[in-house]
Amino acid sequence: MECTRCGRNASIEINYSKDLLCNRCFLELFEKRVRKSIRANRLLNPRDKTAVALSGGKDSAVVLSILKELHKRAPRAGLLAISIDQGVDVCGRTLDASRKICERLGVEHHVFTFREEFGLTLDELVKKTRGIENAAPVCSYCGVLRRRLLNDKARKLGVSKIATGHNLDDEIQTSMMNFIRGELDRMARMGPIVGVVRDAGFIPRIKPLRDSPEDEVLLYARLKGLEFEPSKCPYSQDALRKTIRSAIDLIEEKHPGSKFQMLKSTDRLIPIIRSSMEAGEIRKCSICGEVTSGRLCRVCQIKKELGIY
Ligand SMILES: [Zn+2]
Ligand SMILES: [Zn+2]
Incomplete structure (x- = not known):
């Protein structure tokens, strides 16, 4: 198998492009x-x-x-x-x-x-x-x-x-x-x-x-x-x-x-x-001040639920 890009030995098959690639060409294409x-x-x-x-x-x-x-x-x-x-x-x-x-x-x-x-x-x-x-x-x-x-x-x-x-x-x-x-x-x-x-x-x-x-x-x-x-x-x-x-x-x-x-x-x-x-109303969390759509942000809700204050 030859690399479709450079002709060296290919070891990688890319199905969606039908390319056969050597390691070096694969790294290059990926980057x-x-x-x-x-x-x-x-x-x-x-x-x-x-x-x-x-x-x-x-x-x-x-x-x-x-x-x-x-x-x-x-x-x-x-x-x-x-x-x-x-x-x-x-x-x-x-x-x-x-x-x-x-x-x-x-x-x-x-x-x-x-x-x-x-x-x-x-x-x-x-x-x-x-x-x-x-x-x-x-x-x-x-x-x-x-x-x-x-x-x-x-x-x-x-x-x-x-x-x-x-x-x-x-x-x-x-x-x-x-x-x-x-x-x-x-x-x-x-x-x-x-x-x-x-x-x-x-x-x-x-x-x-x-x-x-x-x-x-x-x-x-x-x-x-x-x-x-x-x-x-x-x-x-x-x-x-x-x-x-x-x-x-x-x-x-x-x-x-x-x-x-x-x-x-x-x-x-x-x-x-x-x-x-519709753009939701942006509010500040009443506990930590982070932006949220409700009264409490999700983090403060979780802390409250888990009792980790
Ligand atoms: Zn190659
Ligand atoms: Zn909060």
């Missing part, structure tokens, strides 16, 4: 697509101070590695990494991986813990949610607290953008979940850059891997020898996402290119849904 995505969606400007939300998984490791390369050419831009330790077993390993990659790439690394910031670990949070009637899935509690912590700390560090590792598969799974659950307001909040308009205290989040398929992100991380931890959080068990993931993978297998098409369709729907929605 080119990420750079193009950053440019086309105006994710970064030369003076941004960017924090990568580093989970220890493959996706954020790839984001960090690629942004580090880009920053070598942008002397006025800043780059750092923030990790959140939720205090479950797997976190020890993910933190190790995060520390290693930051050390090797020479990126400043900040770690914050659930225990110090909220006074409990995720394990303890899980126990508390078991006592609540109609409790939301644990991931939604954890996600809300994690995002707030990340935003607060990034703000204190003078960060202007937070980069996350969301890849193509994550995005279209979320899109399909929102569609199935009829949560179109959530669909309206999707996109390559989110959280720009609402409030000066909210740091915009960018997703440089949003058009990179998950299997290619994994391959990229492996070929580059990036440090990452493959195990997932023991509490992550979104049944609907799992079903959708296998359904979408099957569609892609039978009809290569469908994943990209789903993202395109999602991106065409977002502005239509946004324009049809």
Whole structure:
């Protein structure tokens, strides 16, 4: 097999483009697509101070590695990494991986813990949610607290953008979940850059891997020898996402290119849904002062529910 780009020995088959690639051409194409995505969606400007939300998984490791390369050419831009330790077993390993990659790439690394910031670990949070009637899935509690912590700390560090590792598969799974659950307001909040308009205290989040398929992100991380931890959080068990993931993978297998098409369709729907929605009243949370649509923000609601004041 010859690489369709350079003629060297090819080892990678890309179904949707019918390309056969050697390792070098694959890495090049992958990076080119990420750079193009950053440019086309105006994710970064030369003076941004960017924090990568580093989970220890493959996706954020790839984001960090690629942004580090880009920053070598942008002397006025800043780059750092923030990790959140939720205090479950797997976190020890993910933190190790995060520390290693930051050390090797020479990126400043900040770690914050659930225990110090909220006074409990995720394990303890899980126990508390078991006592609540109609409790939301644990991931939604954890996600809300994690995002707030990340935003607060990034703000204190003078960060202007937070980069996350969301890849193509994550995005279209979320899109399909929102569609199935009829949560179109959530669909309206999707996109390559989110959280720009609402409030000066909210740091915009960018997703440089949003058009990179998950299997290619994994391959990229492996070929580059990036440090990452493959195990997932023991509490992550979104049944609907799992079903959708296998359904979408099957569609892609039978009809290569469908994943990209789903993202395109999602991106065409977002502005239509946004324009049809009434702008909700923006208020300040009566406890912490963060922007919210109700009296209490979601974080303060959760703290109250769990009794963690
Ligand atoms: Zn090649
Ligand atoms: Zn609040």
